[in-house]
Amino acid sequence: MTVRIGMIGPGGMGQAHLDRIRTVIAGGELVGVSDIDPGNAKRVAEKYGVTAFDSSADLINDPDVDAVMICSYGPAHEADVIASIKAGKRVFCEKPLAPTADACERIMAAEQEAGRKLVTVGFMRRFDESYRQMKAILDSGEIGEALMVHCAHRNPTVPEHYTWDAAINDTAIHEIDTMRWLLGEEFVSARVDKPKKTSQRFEHLQDPLVLVLTTQSGTRVDDEVFVNCQYGYDIRCELVGETGVVSLGDQNQVVRRDSVGQHNKITMDHNERFWGAFVAEVQQWLDAVARDEHTGPSAWDGYAAACVCDAGVRALSADGVVAVEMMDKPALYA
Numbered sequence: 533m534t535v536r537i538g539m540i541g542p543g544g545m546g547q548a549h550l551d552r553i554r555t556v557i558a559g560g561e562l563v564g565v566s567d568i569d570p571g572n573a574k575r576v577a578e579k580y581g582v583t584a585f586d587s588s589a590d591l592i593n594d595p596d597v598d599a600v601m602i603c604s605y606g607p608a609h610e611a612d613v614i615a616s617i618k619a620g621k622r623v624f625c626e627k628p629l630a631p632t633a634d635a636c637e638r639i640m641a642a643e644q645e646a647g648r649k650l651v652t653v654g655f656m657r658r659f660d661e662s663y664r665q666m667k668a669i670l671d672s673g674e675i676g677e678a679l680m681v682h683c684a685h686r687n688p689t690v691p692e693h694y695t696w697d698a699a700i701n702d703t704a705i706h707e708i709d710t711m712r713w714l715l716g717e718e719f720v721s722a723r724v725d726k727p728k729k730t731s732q733r734f735e736h737l738q739d740p741l742v743l744v745l746t747t748q749s750g751t752r753v754d755d756e757v758f759v760n761c762q763y764g765y766d767i768r769c770e771l772v773g774e775t776g777v778v779s780l781g782d783q784n785q786v787v788r789r790d791s792v793g794q795h796n797k798i799t800m801d802h803n804e805r806f807w808g809a810f811v812a813e814v815q816q817w818l819d820a821v822a823r824d825e826h827t828g829p830s831a832w833d834g835y836a837a838a839c840v841c842d843a844g845v846r847a848l849s850a851d852g853v854v855a856v857e858m859m860d861k862p863a864l865y866a
């Protein structure tokens with residue numbers, strides 16, 4: 533079966549997904565797009581030779597749309613995810629599922645009312661080969677329990693509309709989800725350290741910052757978020773176990789040796805660094821939709837990450853350690 537896709541908010545991320553669906557991902561066909569900016573919907577529809585819907589409601593309820601991809605910006609996700617659930621359609625929603633835990637709770641309530649999991653969240657790092665190898669080593673028990681994880685999330689620059697809290701709920705949310713998945717447990721507290729700020733940032737930003745998280749069993753995760761580092765899209769991770777250390781492969785690129793020395797290319801954006809992960813996550817989602825099954829990170833994962841973000845954002849605006857507040861997992865997500 534070819535899954536007929538409707539996409540809401542085909543901007544940078546959405547069109548990157550569409551290009552992969554057109555070239556390297558099997559089993560999906562775009563039938564139409566909608567965007568709050570009708571000019572963008574028209575341009576993208578012409579580019580891909582599909583329908584430009586007048587509204588997300590028209591797209592979601594169109595009988596030719598089997599499944600919905602939501603790639604608009606975070607605060608807009610909730611309404612369209614819930615409308616898709618009510619229409620009984622499977623949804624792939626880019627991260628964050630929604631910017632707050634309250635909004636994610638409303639999405640989970642809609643899914644529970646529908647009685648089945650329909651939502652997959654685009655936490656693509658779970659599909660990255662390096663992270664998967666790291667998890668396999670940890671799960672094998674060969675380096676004992678995870679004691680600490682040191683992460684760094686560096687972007688070359690961010691635009692001026694990047695808000696002060698986005699460092700946590702738009703950027704660090706990747707490490708928050710990946711660490712929950714890697715360690716297999718929830719976080720209980722968050723703290724934010726605020727080092728000297730780079731002169732290369734917009735005035736309203738604390739850049740860099742270090743988000744320090746603790747899990748239920750006491751594993752400590754620190755995440756350096758530095759979104760104006762200038763030199764590249766650099767994602768680093770070192771897990772310290774009881775009897776060994778495992779680090780993320782550097783950039784997933786070949787290493788070059790020449791008269792200058794030994795070096796490798798630094799990727800400049802998420803699509804370059806996580807290309808393979810994006811392909812794998814969407815391929816797995818389309819395969820599951822074709823079987824009418826749920827797969828991948830669920831609305832619960834979106835909610836749990838949002839709870840940690842909420843605590844992190846509170847810790848960013850006030851000093852000290854903030855407790856992560858999270859409901860018990862509803863039976864649908866057990």
Ligand SMILES: NC(=O)C1=CN([C@@H]2O[C@H](COP(=O)(O)OP(=O)(O)OC[C@H]3O[C@@H](n4cnc5c(N)ncnc54)[C@H](O)[C@@H]3O)[C@@H](O)[C@H]2O)C=CC1
Nearest residue numbers: 541543544545546567568569603604605606608626627802
């Ligand atoms: N997994 C990853 O590494 C990345 C994920 N993202 C996520 O993808 C999503 C989109 O980000 P970008 O493509 O970078 O943004 P973008 O600004 O390039 O595209 C967003 C599009 O959504 C449209 N839009 C905004 N509000 C809307 C609404 N209410 N209804 C319909 N359309 C609406 C905009 O007009 C625009 O065309 C965000 O949730 C972001 O967090 C973005 C970059 C990387």
Ligand SMILES: O=C1[C@@H](O)[C@H](O)[C@@H](O)[C@H](O)[C@H]1O
Nearest residue numbers: 685686687702703706759802
């Ligand atoms: O998800 C992403 C963006 O939305 C976010 O703004 C960036 O900081 C991340 O590196 C990128 O992967």
